[in-house]
Amino acid sequence: MPAPPATALVASPRVTPLLAAVALSLLLGLQPVTTDVYLPALPMLTAALGAPMSQAQLTMSALILAFGLAQMVWGPVSDRVGRRPVLLLGLSLYTVASAGCALAGSIELLVLWRVLQGAALAAAVVCARAIVRDLYEPVQGAQVMALALSGLGVIALLGPLLGGVTALAFGWRGPLTLVTAVAALTLIFIAARLPETLARPDPGATRLLPLLRRWGGIAANPVFRAWALLVACTYGGLFTLLAASSFVYMDVYGLSPAAYGAAMALGSLSYLGGTLLCRRWIPRHGLAGAVRRGGVFTLAGGLLIATTTWAGLPAPWAVGAVLLSQCVYCFGHGMHQPCGQAGVVAPFPQAAGAASALAGLLLALVAFAVGRWLGGALDGSVRPLAWGLAFWSLMTVTLAWTWVQRTEG
Template sequence: MTLADRAPMPPAWVVVFLSLLLGIQPLATDLYLPALPVLTVALGAPMAQAQATLSALLLAFGCAQLVWGPISDRYGRRPVLLAGLAAYTLAAVGSAVATSIEQLIVWRILQGAAMGAAVMGARAIVRDLYPPVEGARMMSKGLSGLGIFACISGPLGGWLTDHFGWRATLAVLAVFSAATLALVALRFRETLPQRNPNALQPAQMLRIWAGIARHPTFWAWALLAAASYGGLFTFLATSSFVFITVLGLSKTQYGLLMFSMSAVYIAGTFICRRLIPRLGVRRTVALAAAFTLTGGTLCGIAAWLGWHSVWAIMGPYYLFILAHGVHQPCGQSGAVSPFPHAAGAASALAGFIMMVTAFLMGLWLGQRMSPDGATGVYPLANGLWFWAVLIAGVAWTLVQRHGEVRPSPQMATPAGRA
């Protein structure tokens, strides 16, 4: 079967769907970040519970992918996307009308679980349609679209919070997901070349999970993506409190700062596409890791020297987020690439690792941050420094040693059809 035979949609439509499905995640997190301090006061919530509206969403997001992945390998990507987007729309409406922090957390958990279908599906679609190197470049295009939504989210969230209150930031998510659901229903065509009828059988699922977990290439790329996302999550979970409460920015100013961060991330995805044909995937990642380590280290040193200002954080962080635009497309596509007939399961496990990483970081941050800003910039700066060191270590060792994609021999053909 040729690539043309396997691609039922024009490449432009593939990019549109990747952008929408991947973009649903930053909208769910970034859009309401300017409202998080207001939300905390309005619902009378302690800091730990306010952080839980983000960390619980991400934990549910990660765990649900372990379910959605095998289901999509069995029944196809399209029905999973339709079910997930419908549930996400319902949860977004529930979040917008929640009257207590406990209700909001419950709705956000459901939203995270539904979001898992969209993001897992996007990564699996790339593996369905493209070989590894082309898959990394296509993923970078989808993540450029994600970056555009991330650019919009910060300023829009700040403006909505200032003019309509925090509930409006959550209601917009329902509008976006409903529109995406309609487009998927009307225009998306199935990408899975061959369904695996045994994908949901317990013994078969264990064999598939075990095969993925034993593959060193999977771990090299999955750990790179997880560590890079850990750094992003650290910024997302702390930045609204640091910049608004500690450093005194308005919500609109904070939104514009988020816009600038997302613009740099988009530039990173463009750089990724330009470097891969010239340097190869592994050397591209190694080069990006130098920017990651430089940015994280400068941010940490500035905090310890007492340079607590917006640009003492954002200047180094631009280096970090620029490299993030390289690490994510390469990491997410690389983790799935060895498993052409178990792409859903591999995508799910990689996503689960990313979200567990974020959840654990959220627990740590929730214990070390205070709503009055007494902890200052240290949780943000120290967290970024930690992740920068870890990212560089993975990129310069595991990825260089195991990053060349070789299909898993146990999964070279669909299960039960070898």
């Protein structure tokens, strides 16, 4: 067998499934760390910086938009130069931006630092998705991704709890300082333990015209479209929870930051349970079969919050209904995400970075639209959260029960 060309990068045999799962958990876990840890402090920083609701929501939606757009750059670059250089640069920028967020003196500066944070976060997430395709075939990749997302679930479980505690102890800057520490530790781990996984870089991956044709081909692929839309819609519901829940739980129902963190942690625990069940269902039912079953939980969560909000339950019961709806929806989300993340890159072993980036852009556009809508829709009631979650649950199950099922044909 001829030796690979000198420019080729050979995927290291040292990347065991356990190492891959831990690395993926940390890299993908930065996304809930970025969005969830500071949620208990969101009403506090809104008041401290004198920010209107639209600007407070911009700290979430602008980050997500930058996150989506930057993936379109990081994905092709990682296909050209490898995953490791992109990860090290992106994680370094992410650490700096996180420190900037913690030190920001105005809402405008905070939004700017969050934009840079989102752009840097994109490098970690797009490379993590591509690494799965570098190392594994789709079904095995989905199982490793489910294991990694179980680790992400643990991170998401601890994030709001720690965010609530640090917000009570140190004010709104406390959770953002915690994010900076997590960023630095992740950078150290990846630099020390994760080797290159891309066996053969593509020197033409960043050429504009071929890249546009590649994206066009990816977007035209019906398998990609089905899974990318599923991932975007299920995240649309999750982002509705993330962006609206702190105001609903804390401002409408009067929960403390610590109690709110505990409520979000229950949702993360449910998400973790969904990923664990997903790992059992994938070998038995395949990717499409797993999300078909997961759709039952997604729909139940959306319908529950819509019907109980419409019924106008009194406050103690209403809080319980919102919390139960959140947990059931997150359980379904824990099944859709591992399958969807593997499904979007499955048809493209030689362009996993570009496919991951395109799917990430779609997800970010959905989340940005949700954030901008909530900036004007939040009215001191639970209704925007309820109607938004119900809408995205219907969109998700429609895709999970129709278009996604046809990908197996």
